[in-house]
Amino acid sequence: xxxxxxxxxxxIFLSVTLLAAIFFLENNEEKEPAVSVSEMIETIxxxxxxxxxxxxxxxxKNTAVQEKTDSKQETEQKEEQEDKPAxxxxxxxxxMTTSQLVNxxxxxxxxxxxxxxxxxxxxxxYSKKIQIGKFGLEKDMTYKEIAERLxxx
Numbered sequence: 001x002x003x004x005x006x007x008x009x010x011x012i013f014l015s016v017t018l019l020a021a022i023f024f025l026e027n028n029e030e031k032e033p034a035v036s037v038s039e040m041i042e043t044i045x046x047x048x049x050x051x052x053x054x055x056x057x058x059x060x061k062n063t064a065v066q067e068k069t070d071s072k073q074e075t076e077q078k079e080e081q082e083d084k085p086a087x088x089x090x091x092x093x094x095x096m097t098t099s100q101l102v103n104x105x106x107x108x109x110x111x112x113x114x115x116x117x118x119x120x121x122x123x124x125x126y127s128k129k130i131q132i133g134k135f136g137l138e139k140d141m142t143y144k145e146i147a148e149r150l151x152x153x
Contacts, residue, residue: 086139088110088137089135092132102114109139110139110141116143120143120147126150129152129153131151135150
């Protein structure tokens with residue numbers, strides 16, 4: 001058994017040595033001829049690609065970064081504008097009834113149900129405390145917030 005393993009190892013050693021000698025001593029006459037930069041560019045462009053110098057690539061990169069920054073700022077500005085609810089100015093004049101005020105609020109789409117808002121004003125004693133003037137109201141306000149704004153509380 002010992003003799004078999006030694007023979008096998010010697011065979012592997014001789015094979016590796018022979019392959020290494022062939023690899024390192026062989027003349028590589030099949031080298032590719034050197035291609036000039038202009039030929040490489042022509043070949044690449046003929047395949048549908050674009051070739052840029054380092055300066056052109058940096059310029060394009062900076063332009064893209066600037067456009068991205070501008071786009072991000074525009075998006076943030078739009079989000080800020082969207083975050084602010086639209087304020088509607090409601091005018092309460094002398095002698096105006098609660099029903100007239102509620103009609104005005106409904107037409108401005110600040111409230112949806114006239115009767116429930118009238119009931120809220122009466123139940124919470126706001127209906128007699130409504131002040132004369134102009135009030136900025138937003139569509140997402142609660143009945144309580146609207147009533148407090150109209151009564152000056």
